Amino acid sequence: MxxxxxxxxxxxxxxxxxxxxxxxxxxxxxxxxxxxxxxxxxxxxxxxxxxxxxxxxxxxxxxxxxxxxTQESCRSCHEYTVETFLLGKHGIRTLEGLSPLTPAMAHLPMKESAQDLQMSCNTCHDVHSVNTSQAAVDSCLVCHNDPHSLNYKSSPHAQIVELTSLPRPNQDAVTCATCHLPREKVGSAILVNHNNTYVLKPRDRMVKDVCMNCHGVEHSYNSIFDDQLVESNFAGPPTQKMQTFQLVRDLEKKRSSKAK
Ligand code: HEC
Ligand code: HEC
Ligand code: HEC
Ligand code: HEC
Ligand code: HEC
Ligand code: HEC
Known part of the structure; x- marks a missing residue:
């Protein structure tokens, strides 16, 4: 009381x-x-x-x-979050003291209705409800309008759990954020890495940090380097064969024997 x-x-x-x-x-x-x-x-x-x-x-x-x-009011309690947000494409303009990123500045396809939305903590989370399930998919689709993003909702990943009934995405869920804002171990806590560029470069960083929590290494590599499969947002099994993977393995072997 x-x-x-x-x-x-x-x-x-x-x-x-x-x-x-x-x-x-x-x-x-x-x-x-x-x-x-x-x-x-x-x-x-x-x-x-x-x-x-x-x-x-x-x-x-x-x-x-x-x-x-602004994000500075969150920093005292969410240091890692604010730091990682500012280092990705979404936040880097803010870090540099420029006006926040808006869809109007993008080269990727964006929703017409979102052109002037400014990127901040409040754009994906309503800062008063701090709902993270809504932030994990629906918020992204307020702006993003490319085929890969639009295909997500009909993909097998989207069918795994019904997100709208959850207060926050659970461990089985594969949301946009699972792949692009992955959870990481920071000290003893599991926190969300808000740097949306981090897992894109190099592309196979996502394999290790994300896919392999659930899939084998070969399935993951074969999927992630299949451009059509990425565009469909992983709508079916990869069409690429182990061969590609064998090449990678041979290359690795060559490299490591050279290093010796
Ligand atoms: C976790 C931090 C946080 C808490 C707690 C919080 N606010 Fe806010 N509030 C913000 C941020 C950030 C904004 C700016 C949102 C934006 O960028 O438009 C904001 C904006 C506002 C606005 C302006 C809305 C507008 O339309 O521009 C009002 C009014 C407000 N808050 C009232 C409150 C009240 C009342 C409470 C307590 C019941 C509260 N806030 C609790 C972070 C917070
Ligand atoms: C005074 C400390 C404090 C401040 C300031 C603060 N938070 Fe939090 N926040 C917490 C705590 C404590 C929790 C709940 C424990 C946890 O999940 O880490 C939390 C949880 C959250 C969550 C997760 C909610 C969930 O359901 O899992 C989000 C999102 C969040 N805060 C966003 C913000 C944003 C955005 C701001 C700044 C506008 C902010 N917070 C400012 C302390 C704070
Ligand atoms: C691009 C959208 C997006 C933006 C921008 C964003 N968040 Fe998040 N945030 C998310 C999503 C999605 C989750 C939940 C992901 C999950 O649980 O897998 C999350 C989770 C969180 C959490 C709980 C998990 C944790 O790491 O503690 C906090 C706190 C948080 N956000 C704070 C912030 C703050 C502070 C900002 C601004 C610096 C911010 N967020 C900006 C999408 C966003
Ligand atoms: C306010 C609109 C907005 C929201 C909401 C938003 N984004 Fe973005 N996002 C952008 C813009 C603008 C870019 C820059 C695109 C460009 O430069 O062509 C971008 C870039 C990206 C990139 C590419 C990063 C890079 O380094 O090339 C990814 C991945 C991404 N967003 C994922 C997400 C995810 C996942 C969410 C939801 C959790 C989300 N976005 C929410 C506007 C938004
Ligand atoms: C299973 C993992 C996964 C899911 C789920 C996922 N993506 Fe992606 N996303 C990727 C991969 C892999 C790429 C390709 C990266 C590359 O081309 O280097 C990508 C690329 C992107 C890009 C383009 C980046 C660029 O610069 O070309 C954006 C924007 C994006 N995703 C947004 C989203 C949004 C929004 C959602 C949810 C509606 C989503 N993604 C769901 C894995 C995922
Ligand atoms: C949290 C666990 C999880 C993560 C993380 C995850 N997936 Fe999945 N993935 C699944 C589940 C579950 C299915 C559905 C399997 C089924 O329907 O048989 C699936 C299905 C797929 C499919 C379709 C397979 C088919 O046969 O139709 C592809 C491709 C795929 N995932 C690739 C990826 C890639 C690439 C990543 C990383 C960028 C990734 N997944 C991350 C759990 C995950």
């Missing part, structure tokens, strides 16, 4: 402080908007772990209100 009282106090102070911001610096939020946000937050992992409005909306040192926090 004490905790609930405390939370309500924080909320009250927060709303009051919104009213105290001078009009020029503030945006006007209706009570309905604040209620909606509070509702989303109340059932989130953050509310359960006592991460309150002020955890993100108040500068820890100056105590000043931040109306629209």
């Amino acid at each position: 004490r905790n609930i009282g405390f939370k309500l106090l924080v909320l009250f102070l927060f709303i009051v402080s919104f009213c105290l911001v001078p009009p020029a610096a503030s945006a006007n939020f209706t009570q309905t908007q604040l209620d909606e946000i509070t509702q989303l937050w109340q059932t989130s992992a953050h509310a359960l772990t006592e991460v309150n409005c002020s955890s993100c909306h108040q500068n820890a040192e100056t105590k000043q209100l931040i109306v629209r926090p």
Whole structure:
């Protein structure tokens, strides 16, 4: 009970402080908007772990209100996440102090309706509900519009688990994020590597870090170097044969004997 009282106090102070911001610096939020946000937050992992409005909306040192926090407000608790996000294609412009990435800047096909969406933590997660199941597929398809991305939902991987019923993707699920924002062991924790470029270069990094959690090495290699299969988002078995794999093996052997 004490905790609930405390939370309500924080909320009250927060709303009051919104009213105290001078009009020029503030945006006007209706009570309905604040209620909606509070509702989303109340059932989130953050509310359960006592991460309150002020955890993100108040500068820890100056105590000043931040109306629209950036990824810097997440850093104190999610250092690895923020660091990895900033190093991938999605975040690198932000790291360099440029305006955030938008689909309008892309060479890959993107949804017309998303052209001006700015990339931030809030683009994939609603920062108030911090839902990760929705972030793992549906959020990507708000922007991405190439054949590979569009074919995902009808692929065998998408049929493994029904994602919409889960609070977060489980270990059996293969989502866009399983392949592109893979989970990694960081110290004793399993965290999501938010660098969306990391597993693409070299391409077979994804084999080791992702596919081989479930498939054999040969199936994985044969699949990932099959461009048509990638385009279909792995709709069926690889058509490439072991031969290719044998070549890789021979090459490796040659290389290692040279190194000796
Ligand atoms: C995990 C951090 C976090 C917590 C906790 C949090 N917020 Fe936010 N909030 C943000 C971020 C980040 C944004 C900026 C979103 C954006 O980029 O538009 C934001 C935006 C807002 C906005 C502006 C919305 C808009 O349309 O521009 C309001 C109002 C708000 N939050 C209220 C609240 C209230 C009330 C609470 C507590 C019930 C809360 N927030 C808890 C991170 C947080
Ligand atoms: C005061 C510490 C704190 C701050 C600040 C904070 N978080 Fe969190 N966050 C947590 C904790 C604690 C958890 C729950 C434990 C866990 O899963 O690590 C969590 C969990 C999450 C999750 C996973 C939710 C789930 O259901 O698995 C997401 C996504 C998330 N936070 C995003 C953010 C974003 C985005 C920001 C900044 C806008 C932010 N957090 C700011 C502490 C914080
Ligand atoms: C491109 C979409 C996308 C963006 C942008 C994004 N996330 Fe995530 N995030 C995800 C997905 C998807 C998951 C869950 C993946 C899974 O569970 O396999 C996740 C999981 C998390 C988690 C829980 C797992 C963990 O590593 O602790 C946290 C915390 C989190 N995100 C914070 C953030 C923060 C902070 C930012 C901004 C720096 C951010 N996210 C930006 C898609 C995104
Ligand atoms: C706000 C729109 C937006 C969302 C949401 C989004 N992306 Fe992207 N993504 C982009 C843009 C823009 C690019 C850059 C494309 C280009 O340069 O042609 C990109 C690039 C990528 C790349 C290529 C990276 C590289 O280094 O070439 C991958 C992979 C990717 N996104 C995966 C995802 C996944 C997975 C999700 C969901 C978890 C997601 N994206 C969510 C806009 C988005
Ligand atoms: C089973 C793993 C897997 C899944 C699931 C998956 N992808 Fe991919 N994705 C790949 C591989 C492999 C490539 C090809 C990498 C290359 O060409 O170097 C790729 C390429 C991409 C690219 C193009 C990168 C570039 O620069 O050309 C984007 C964008 C992308 N995926 C987004 C998504 C989205 C969005 C989803 C979900 C709707 C998704 N992917 C699901 C494995 C996956
Ligand atoms: C979490 C486990 C998991 C991960 C990770 C995973 N897969 Fe799968 N994959 C499966 C399951 C389960 C199936 C469905 C098998 C079936 O229907 O018989 C499947 C099916 C496939 C198929 C279709 C096979 C067929 O015969 O129709 C291909 C191709 C494939 N995966 C390639 C990959 C590649 C490449 C990666 C890495 C980029 C990958 N998978 C990552 C579990 C996984």
